[in-house]
Structure formats: structure tokens, C-alpha cells
Amino acid sequence: xxxxxxxxxxxxxxxxxxxxxxxxxxxxxxxxxxxxxxxxxxxxxxxxxxxxxxxxxxxxxxxxxxxxxxxxxxxxxxxxxxxxxxxxxxxxxxxxxxxxxxxxxxxxxxxxxxxxxxxxxxxxxxxxxxxxxxxxxxxxxxxxxxxxxxxxxxxxxxxxxxxxxxxxxxxxxxxxxxxxxxxxxxxxxxxxxxxxxxxxxxxxxxxxxxxxxxxxxxxxxxxxxxxxxxxxxxxxxxxxxxxx
Numbered sequence: 001x002x003x004x005x006x007x008x009x010x011x012x013x014x015x016x017x018x019x020x021x022x023x024x025x026x027x028x029x030x031x032x033x034x035x036x037x038x039x040x041x042x043x044x045x046x047x048x049x050x051x052x053x054x055x056x057x058x059x060x061x062x063x064x065x066x067x068x069x070x071x072x073x074x075x076x077x078x079x080x081x082x083x084x085x086x087x088x089x090x091x092x093x094x095x096x097x098x099x100x101x102x103x104x105x106x107x108x109x110x111x112x113x114x115x116x117x118x119x120x121x122x123x124x125x126x127x128x129x130x131x132x133x134x135x136x137x138x139x140x141x142x143x144x145x146x147x148x149x150x151x152x153x154x155x156x157x158x159x160x161x162x163x164x165x166x167x168x169x170x171x172x173x174x175x176x177x178x179x180x181x182x183x184x185x186x187x188x189x190x191x192x193x194x195x196x197x198x199x200x201x202x203x204x205x206x207x208x209x210x211x212x213x214x215x216x217x218x219x220x221x222x223x224x225x226x227x228x229x230x231x232x233x234x235x236x237x238x239x240x241x242x243x244x
Contacts, residue, residue: 002050003086006040006078010063016102016129016168018070021060025077025087030108031147032135033221034174036209040078053090057097064099072100072128081109084119091126104131108148110156124160129198130167132157136178137187145177154190161194168199173228173236175205184239191240202237204228 004026012022027043039045060073073094080087080103091101111117134157135150136142142150160167169191173179191197204227213220228236238244 001086001089002052003056003083003090004043005049005051005056006037006047007049008056008059011066012074015074015076015104016072016100016131018068018072018100019063019066020071020074020102021063021067023056023060023073023075023080023090025075025080025083027082028077028079029082029148030079030106030135033145033177034172034205034207034209036206036212037078038209038212038216038218043082053086053093056090057093057099060099061097067100070100072102074102074104074131076104079106079108081105081107081120084109084116084123088119088123088126091123095126100128101126102129102131103127106133106135106146107153107156108146110152110159112155112159124163124165127165130160130165131170132160132167133170133172134187134190135172137183137190141177141183145174157190157194161196164196166198167194167196168201169197169240170201170203171236171240172203172205173233174222175225175228175232179228179232179236181235181239184236188240188242192242200237200240202233202240204233 006024006026009022012020015022024040026040026048028041075087094101136145139150206227210220210223
């Protein structure tokens with residue numbers, strides 16, 4: 001089995017604990033208006049790399065000496081759960097090699113329907129941590145922001161809490177879209193229903209990937225949006241942590 005891979009990075013320091021080897025999967029069903037990797041949306045492009053699990057793990061293990069006690073591999077995207085069969089094989093083999101495993105995901109493909117759910121349950125047995133995006137707490141606003149609903153995403157987070165799988169919650173703060181106190185408070189209220197959240201991160205919006213939209217001929221609708229101020233980021237962080 002081969003996976004559709006966008007790219008890899010050797011020394012990730014913000015995508016899970018410790019130093020991590022990052023594997024970016026190709027393909028995503030969401031169309032987030034601030035996406036900095038729109039070139040990863042299509043499953044197959046002229047630049048797609050088709051690699052086996054062993055090829056990727058052999059690459060990763062070259063850097064194992066830098067990982068320390070907490071490091072390992074993180075899969076991101078695109079959306080890695082769209083290639084769940086390959087991801088499951090990759091993580092089974094990673095655990096056989098004693099490698100810590102982490103998924104950076106928006107959880108959009110999640111469903112309790114078969115065959116996905118059984119595969120997801122098995123995947124969780126070989127997954128150490130998930131970095132989960134809550135793009136927007138409002139379903140209608142989530143559709144406007146990403147092109148997809150969020151009900152199955154929130155259901156996935158509830159399921160992960162039920163099984164006690166550790167997660168980090170990430171929330172991109174976009175002025176005029178996600179930074180309203182009423183939405184942040186609703187997000188905090190939802191997070192408070194979960195019992196497995198180890199960390200909450202506010203990610204300030206930036207436009208560093210806008211040039212890729214231009215190269216691909218996609219209209220970048222947030223070109224006039226400026227990053228949030230440090231004060232606004234601090235306030236949002238305080239709200240999500242229940243300090244306001």
C-alpha cells in the first residue's frame with residue numbers, strides 16, 4: 001500500500017511534544033478560507049509522492065536521535081484521515097518500531113458509520129495524541145469558513161473524550177470571523193464537556209500562504225484581513241482557558 005504524500009519535514013517543534021518528523025498527506029475535503037496549503041487539497045497532483053509506510057518510517061528514523069523522550073512522528077495535511085487505511089498501516093508499523101504517533105487533523109471525515117468507524121477505533125489503539133482543530137463552533141459559520149459542516153467534528157471530539165484519547169485543541173483566531181467573544185465562549189463551553197484535553201492553543205491568523213492561492217489561480221477572500229493583535233490573542237486565550 002502507498003500513501004499520497006505532499007511533503008515531509010525533519011524537525012517539527014510545534015506539532016506535538018518534542019521534536020517530530022512531519023508527514024503531510026495529500027488531499028482534503030475542506031476549503032478553509034485561510035488555508036496555507038491549498039496545494040494539498042487535491043489527492044493527486046504532478047508533485048504527489050506515492051510512498052509506502054516503511055519508506056516513510058525509514059526516512060523518519062534517520063532523525064530519531066534528535067527526538068528525545070517525547071518526540072516521534074506527526075501526520076498532517078491535507079487531511080490524513082482521508083487515507084485511513086494507509087494511516088493505520090503506517091501507525092501499526094510505527095508502534096512496532098517504538099515510535100510515538102500523533103495526528104494533526106480537522107476530523108472532518110469522521111463518521112460512526114462503517115467501515116470508517118471500525119478503522120478509526122483500531123487507529124486510536126496505535127495513536128498517542130491528536131491535535132484537533134475546532135475551526136468554528138457555529139455550524140452555519142463553519143460551513144461559510146470551510147465549506148463543510150462541523151456536527152461530525154464535534155461528535156468525533158466527544159467520542160475521543162469517551163475513550164480517553166489525549167487531544168490538544170487548536171483554534172485559529174481570524175478577525176471578523178472566529179474572534180467574537182460569543183463564539184469563543186461557546187467554544188469554551190464545548191471544550192469543558194471534554195475530559196481528555198491536555199492543551200488548548202490559539203493560532204493567530206496569518207496570510208503567509210496567500211501566494212499559493214495566487215499561483216493556483218484561487219481567489220483569496222481574506223486578503224484584506226490583518227492578523228489579530230497580541231491583546232486580542234491574549235483575550236481569546238483567556239476565554240478558552242476559562243479565565244474570563
